[in-house]
Amino acid sequence: MERTLQWRFMPLLALIASFLCVFFSPRSYQATLESGCSLLPHDHYWISSKRIVTPDGLISGAVEVRGGIISSVVKEEDWGRRRRSRVKVIDYGEAVLMPGLIDVHAHLDDPGKSEWEGFPTGTRAAAAGGVTTLIDMPLNSVPSTVSPETLKLKIEAAKKRIHVDVGFWGGLVPDNALNSTALEALLDAGVLGLKSFMCPSGINDFPMTNISHIEKGVSVLAKYRRPLLVHAEIQQESLIEEDGSDSDPRSYLTYLKTRPSSWEEAAIRDLLTVTENTRIGGSAEGGHVHIVHLSDADSSLALLKEAKGRGDSLSFETCPHYLAFASEEIPEGDTRFKCAPPIRDAANREKLWEALLEGDIDMLSSDHSPTKPELKLLSDGNFLKAWGGISSLQFVLPVTWSYGRRHGVTFEQLASWWSEKPSKLARLPYKGAISVGRHADIVVWEPEVEFDLDNDHPVHFKHPSISAYMGRRLSGKVLSTFVRGNLVYGEGKHASDACGALIFAK
């Protein structure tokens, strides 16, 4: 009932709002449209389609965009009457309109490692893939983002060089974890939350944290109501010799044995001693722990599910590569597939899909983690020496759809995993849905169109050759991407200027 009423009054409210805006601030309206930021020379327009994914379900109708904000969403029956206005209309026909994707886990490696990726190439790839917001990880750039000073370097590197909106996670490391002054300074500087590792990160200035560091970090974060993101693996005994002397390092199964699922399980058992404090009335109420890139769909998943059921403030993501690939299928010496935690077997992959479809896994993220080809594509195909990380930023929507449609995935589920839940994790209530008042962050795509990721396919991240997805046939072609109303990508072209906004927590 409430919803119907709201719906009825929405066009009226939007109309009043638009009169007020035009009446009071015509100049500021014009000013939001800088030339070069958008391929579209309009600040006020409608986009229509037969398939629009809204929080109230899939509708046929139109979305009004004004000053970068969604100012109305109307169904077909009301749309007929409204379309007579002289405002510009872009009709996308049968193409799907979805909220832009929010990638809460990407490594853009800038500053300091821009030969690996960089803000310009990374965010151009994001725009071409329908990702309208991404949150950059605090490591793999030089230096790591662990203090207000190092965050400032990130901001300088990103300014005027980003094509989509970008926020930052800070690092929780032994150096700052037990010092609340240091942590508060980093949080006051605007990072959206913190990230820590329970095993060596592979990056010298980003050491691993123990459970005391994590407990202290969560208690400080609780006051700010921001999340701690955790790489949950604890080093256990390896099932092979460290140096691989008893196994074939070109075999993926060798690498898999070096990081069995018991690593994830051990880390999660430890973490749950901290997350129980986040329950209502607990000593860290207001705190939240988010497990990044869950790979183990057995014991680890069961433990997390139980803890959530007990009221722990806990969420977890998995990544498209765990849903698309299986260890049995990885060719000998093909180090493009190396990542941590590792891709496990096909049975595990099926269980991850099940958990996702049942809502046990909250969301998806890319964990786009590139490097330069020399460190990834080793001539001897040695899995133990190659860089661990999968490049995927531009492909996550078609990958999730191509592999997900076999499991009956719906557009609403895609929007939940890629937009709605991530917007909640990063505390961005003004993003993540096609609904009135939110940022006009929208992806328009054609689920039925297939394409080959071959050498002719335009890939915008820096090193396409290291991506495990190259050579695959996918369905789901991104037509247009809008960021706060700017058409930043359309018909294979990017807007000339990089007008993405930096996002800070307040």
Ligand SMILES: *[C@@H]1O[C@H](CO)[C@@H](O)[C@H](O)[C@H]1NC(C)=O
């Ligand atoms: C805690 O961090 C602050 C700010 O970085 C620093 O000035 C102070 O020396 C640190 N305290 C300790 C005990 O390390």
Ligand SMILES: *[C@@H]1O[C@H](CO)[C@@H](O)[C@H](O)[C@H]1NC(C)=O
């Ligand atoms: C974690 O490391 C700190 C030193 O940074 C140490 O004081 C503390 O005892 C350690 N905690 C555990 C549980 O090992």
Ligand SMILES: [Zn+2]
């Ligand atoms: Zn990562």
